[in-house]
Amino acid sequence: MLTIGEFSKISHLTLKTLRYYDEIGLLKPAFIDAKNNYRYYNISQLETALLIARLKSYLFSLEEIKVILANWENTELLNSKMKAKQENLTQQITFYSSLLKKLKIDIQLLDEEENIMGYLDQIEIKVVDHLTYHILSQRKQMNTADFLLHFNELFSKILFENLSPIAKPLAIFHSSEYEPENYDVEIAIPLAMATNKTKVFNPGLCAMATLIGSYDDLPSIHTKLHVWLAENNYKLNSAPFEVYQTDPYSTPEENNIIEVYFPIK
Amino acid sequence: MLTIGEFSKISHLTLKTLRYYDEIGLLKPAFIDAKNNYRYYNISQLETALLIARLKSYLFSLEEIKVILANWENTELLNSKMKAKQENLTQQITFYSSLLKKLKIDIQLLDEEENIMGYLDQIEIKVVDHLTYHILSQRKQMNTADFLLHFNELFSKILFENLSPIAKPLAIFHSSEYEPENYDVEIAIPLAMATNKTKVFNPGLCAMATLIGSYDDLPSIHTKLHVWLAENNYKLNSAPFEVYQTDPYSTPEENNIIEVYFPIK
DNA sequence: ATTGACCCTCCCCTTACAGGAAGCATTATA
DNA sequence: TATAATGCTTCCTGTAAGGGGAGGGTCAAT
Structure with missing residues (x-):
């Protein structure tokens, strides 16, 4: 039997950590002395x-680890969790890599003494007077993360x-x-x-602006349009909408072409 | 002037986020109506x-962003922060990559139906009867993160x-x-x-075991030794110590050789 | 005048602990 | 044996960046 201090020293887990693991039920001491509550492992x-x-x-959360330990005999579970984590890490790496790429571009701009928000002036x-269409549409409350999925029903x-x-x-934003x-x-065709x-x-x-690039830059376009409206004394007349000129499935993220329209008066 | 809802819609920041940014002073509304506390931007x-x-x-913390905004005129600051962040991201990527490599090894083990903790049985x-030495030593409370630095004084x-x-x-662990x-x-030569x-x-x-690999595996060695002591009815006689056989500055992390000794009785 | 949309504050919850206080229990030393 | 030094306990607070929801006031349009 080891006291918590001894256990800490050997395992290289702090006392705080061990008590926390006890609390959340991840690693409960084998024996607890009822008269003084001392933990023994x-x-x-x-x-x-x-x-x-x-x-x-491997960056599993303690909750995940608890599940894995509870099903330790089930090697399939561990295997699948590990593979999921591998996928996860791979994604993280690509994410960080693309971030690094963008960061480097901005650093170069800074070194050339340019403003990193300068792209705003390029918009x-x-x-334009937008054509009148007959549209087939569906209005929904959706999660922006799976925006694209919602088009499938219409396509079908x-x-x-x-x-x-x-x-x-196109998509009309009523929120x-x-x-x-x-x-x-409201998505429409x-x-x-x-x-x-x-x-x-x-x-x-x-008023219309064209975004060539990632969806992340949409706020920039919206901002630009709003600033423009204010400067030119227009008012938004109805819900803004976007027209998707490129196929998001086959177009790399940074080459998307999206037209953002603000109906004005 | 925009209400918080309008501002939210254009900027793609949620109401919660905007109120939070107000609270921490990152983005305070230009005007607050004193009679109803409405925020206007x-x-x-x-x-x-x-x-x-x-x-x-770019994964700056809000605190960092606040500092950058407060010194927006100072382009040097932004530049240096960006470069630091670049370095940071690069490290993250190498970290994740090496993690991924280890993970893949374990996945392969699992696919071959081996236990991922099997390496424990290889230790x-x-x-041994350790030689007697005259040592020059220094005992200190130190941060394990800069363990190596503390040797420099002795070397010098x-x-x-x-x-x-x-x-x-060698290093003797009294904690x-x-x-x-x-x-x-206590570090010693x-x-x-x-x-x-x-x-x-x-x-x-x-009792002695040799670790070939990263420092992260030290708890495994300690565990192994403790289990062995218990099984063979020995007791720890004095503080455990480690002997560093390889130069940590020139040896890649996974090739270090460290001997862990437990004085026994 | 009413209604529904919009806004406010306040409180609790998240992860994986760290820091510290206050109070027993055990062990080492004088 | 008395005292001091550790060791152990619980409990409270704090972290980053908000999310979820309650309860209640306010605005604009009908």
């Missing part, structure tokens, strides 16, 4: 501690009901605030002919 | 919001006082628990001759 628990440390080094705003309908799209798909988990969006399921989409005069 | 603050989002995407324990003394080391440097920030360690500054180091009979 088995020597064999040292190996459990090693295992925990090992899994922790060009046009005033068009395919199976032999409808003919006449322009690129009054930014709520990524529960975003009020303009059709060549009106049916009883279509409705008329007639935004009229619009 | 300037259009120009949208660009600040964009900047914040940008820096956040060989010998009983040996060099400038023309002393002759006779064996590899009674694991406290990474404040670890009670055995010398050929006794002086008035040396003391006798005579651990006697020891």
Whole structure:
């Protein structure tokens, strides 16, 4: 039997950590002296501690580790968790790598004494009179993370009901605030002919800017448009919408072309 | 003037986020109506919001971003912070990559139906009678993170006082628990001759195991040794110590050779 | 005048502990 | 044996960056 201090020294886990693991039920001492609440550990628990440390080094959460330990006999579980973690780490690495790439571009800009927000001045705003369309649309509360998925239903309908799209798909944003988990969006596809399921989409005069790049830059475009509206004494007349000019499935993230329209008056 | 909802929609920051940024002083609304506490933002603050989002995407903490914004005129600061962050990201990537490599090895083990803790059984324990040395030593409370640095002083003394080391440097662990920030360690170098500054180091009979690999595996060795002591009815006779057989500065992390000794009775 | 959308503050929750206080228990030393 | 030094306990607070929700006030349009 080892006291918590001895156990700490051998396992290289602090007292705080051991007490915390006890509390969350990850590693409970083999024996607790009822009269003074002293914790005592088995020597064999040292190996459990090693295992925990090992899994922790792979960035599993303590909750995940608990599950793995509880099903230690089930090697399939561990195997699949490990493979999931591998996938996870790989994604992290690509994420960090692309971040690093962007960062380096900005550093170069800074070294050339340019403003890193300078790209904002490159955004060009046009005033256009948008065509009137008959659109097939669906309005939903959606999670912005799986925005794309929601188009599938529409695409499918068009395919199976032999409808003919006449322009690129678009999305109309009705939300009054930014709520990524529960975003009020109407996705739509303009059709060549009106049916009883279509409705008329007639935004009229619009301020428009084109985004070439990642969706992450959408706030920049929106900001630009709003600043422009304010400077030119226009008001937003109805919900902003976006037209997707490129296929997000086959286009690399940074080459997407999205037109953002603000109906104005 | 924009209400918080409008500002949220354009900037793609949630209401929660905006209120939080107000609270921590990162982005305070330009105007607050005193009678109802409504927050109102300037259009120009949208660009600040964009900047914040940008820096956040580079994984700066909000605290860092606050500092950067406060010194926005000082382009040097931003530049240096960006370069530090670049370094940081690079390290993260190497860290994740090496983790991924280890993970893949374990996955392969699992696929071959081996236990991932199997390496524990490979650790060989010998009983040896340790030589007696005259050691030049220093006992300190240290942070385990800069363990190596503490040797420099000793090395320097040996060099400038023309002393002759006779064996590899070692460290004796007096701590009674694991406290990474404040670890009670005695670092020592055995010398050929006794002086008035040396003391006798005579651990006697020891159980010994050799670690080839990263320092992270030290708990495994300690665990192994403790299990062995318990199984063979020995007791720890004095503080455990480690002998560093390889130069940590020139040896890649995974090739270090460290001998761990437990004086026994 | 009412209603529904919008805004406010306040409190609790998240991870994986660290830091510290206050108070027993055990062990070492004088 | 008395005292001091450790060792152990529980409990409280704090971390980063907000999310979730309660309870209640306010605004704009009908």
